[in-house]
Amino acid sequence: MSILPVVAIVGRPNVGKSTLFNRLAGKKLALVDDLPGVTRDRREGEGRLFDLDFRIVDTAGFEEADPDTLPGRMRAQTEAALGEADVVLFLIDARAGVTPLDKTIAQWLRVQPRPVILVANKVEGRATSEAGLSESYELGLDEPVAFSAEHGEGMVELYDALRPYIDAFVEARQIEAAEDAEGEDSADGPLKLAIIGRPNAGKSTLINQLLGQERLITGPEAGITRDSISIDWEWQGRAVRLIDTAGLRRKAKVTEKLEKLSAADTRRAVDFAEVVVLLLDATLGLEAQDLRIADMALTEGRAFIIALNKWDVAHDQSRLFQGVQAALEEGLAQIKGVPLLTVSGKTGKGLDTLMKVAFEAREKWSRRVGTSTLNRWFEKAIDKNPPPAPGGRRIKLRYITQAKTRPPTFIVFGNRLDELPESYRRYLVNALRTGLDFDGVPIRLNLRSRTNPFDR
Template identity: 65%
Template sequence: MKPQVIIIGRPNVGKSTLFNRLVGKKLALVDDQPGVTRDRRMGDADIAGMAFTIVDTAGWEDDDPETLPGRMRKQTEVSLEGADAALFVIDARAGLTPLDEEIGRWLRGQSVPVVLVANKAEGRAGEGGVLESYSLGLGEPIAISAEHGEGVADLFGALWPIIGAKAEAAETAAEFALSEGEEAPLGPLKLAIVGRPNAGKSTLINRLLGEDRLLTGPEAGITRDSIAVDWQWTDPKSGDVRDVRLIDTAGMRKKRNVVEKLEKLSVADARRAVDFAEVVVLLLDATQGLEHQDLKIADMVLQEGRALMVAINKWDVAEDPSKLFNGIRHALDEGLAQVRGLPLFAVSAKTGKGLDDLLRAAFELRESWSKRVPTAALNRWFDDALEANPPPAPGGKRIKLRYITQAGNRPPRFVVFGTRLDMLPKSYERYLVNGIRKNLGFDAVPVRVVLKSPKNPYAKD
């Protein structure tokens, strides 16, 4: 395993900016206001060939443990367990604060090696803060500018004696596995959990993991960044161990209610998470039922071509469960007619009810979403479909459908070739899509069909 490095510091010192600099992408949300980051976010970092896992954490605040900032601090403290090094980031321009000194005292009592990082040190404005930071007793500070990329080479020099040997060992092990001809394992199931605020998305993931990995609480909208957690699930029926990448996302409210810049950034980040997912679980709150916003989220997921499942959470406190389940089933079929029969589950993040069934179905749904149909079998179905229901002949002009091919998968895409396809009614296109889903094993997967006619060589441009 690659060495793990944790970024720690009080709010607004540039921890997420440093994280983004080291991973080479803008993964973590960054804003001028303090306290943007609330959950731990991991990324693959590389400095001059030294590869390691970097972990961004919430800003350290001196608050009651029961408050939201207090729970965020607890998450940061837990993140240090198992780490190989810590980057303690201070704001060189602001100078040392009492909170910096408190964090420094706590870090001195830990067994993890600490590298002191004086961020925002570009220009003369940061010189005083760099000199002042020596008083923390954590060795020579590394002066950097995470925003402009200055001082990264010095950071490499400070980290190499701590994690260099482990990074080299991890790289050697990976190269050896490739040289021995080991097959690369199949990628983990990328499973994103989406829904309105306070539906219990983070609580559900914590239940699956068996630990308080993500910050939760009664406050709506706690999650801001989309957080990915790699995990292994053991199927209790078969005993198979399967790799899963769980992706928690920010709650999505009605667009007109989203006015704050930070919430807009969070929702945009959640949408990007859907793009990278394979299967998406839309989590509903059993105490609130299915609302119009849920259907809008579901439609967005289907428009992106992701495989979609729906789970009704808080089932342990649902009133008249049978009526609720059947009502949501009917509303989904009516509101999302393009994918009738979406997988629907009753679950409880509190008790764990239904979660294994949900995961088992998610793997099956990914198989359908990734499926390819042999051309011969596809065209046998196509011929039968045309014979059972020939295309219409508007105005006496015959529409000829010649053949069909699968152009891609994940999501499944098909191309139908023929003549006068611009005259083919939408209802007949729906007939073909429904037939593909029903007869070729695509069930509730979003299927796309494109019509193509050969270009008329005699037509004028």
């Protein structure tokens, strides 16, 4: 787990919190748009300001709302982020000046047991922001840091304001951090597990059930999650990094800019993950879009699991399971043996099995087979089904080696391999899966022929 201090960014909607988050993270992790309320769940990342390192947390815009509404649930996430923070950056819009909501947030922050740094954002035009800077003293939170998250102005001033708190944290945790580092198993890092699927499949609900808390905003509204949210967690003493993602619809249906950004963010999350769980809504069954999403994850070479969610409310379960299984065998012909599990994000059914299978999938995905073992298998596979002889000329397969893992990648050496039919390549891949226990894992097989110096 991280021993870095946690810096949370809070403020009302559309004051530039996500822009500041991206500035401190050094990359565009959070979605940014002129539309208020883009951020909904709190998002975490590694932040750096000159020589200061910390965990940075982006939060939703703070609004007065009923707890049962979506804005109310977003506010609860902001309050939870504050509870975990070591320092709070309270952002206001210097061009707009101090609003009644800013005063409400300031009053709330003043009674919290956390140091608060007031940051007056959007000061790139000093003439238009000077009045807002003067008004900010009314909030009773010391001198504001004049800042422009968009243009990076005021970085030195923000550094000077943050440094005393970061130094105090580092000094207090130095001994504890050393002890934690000794206890970590560096050979086995956290399982990076991404949950993907169509909108409203129950991804956030399932992660909340795993965590045992309402960490992510959920509700009947489709498309609540927009950013890919990464959360560090432990399952039976083993480190896990859970990644919640935005629901993926068919490209033809995606017209809004935000949804396009969310879809791209989900694809980046798949690139980052080791194991990907495709969550299906058992009440809707398998659709063509699910197969497209599965193909995306497999193309990226991730270890792959399919889980039927909402199993507690599914009808005719046996027939449904068999139907989905048959459709997957036909629709995902490029990979055999993908685990198909039944779970319920609402009740927690099957989640321990899901985690167990996820760790097993990563182990297969990361496994390396010795060259001697691999070639003994290779000889048997060729004897059982020799390669064809197009035009009466034999294709010679000499030996095989594993070039890399994650995903398992193999290279076959031989002669005239450019004439080897695709069907025989598929035979070798399927034989690898069954013969060397790579079921459900994407396998890449490359062919390499010896160069003939007399070809010219």
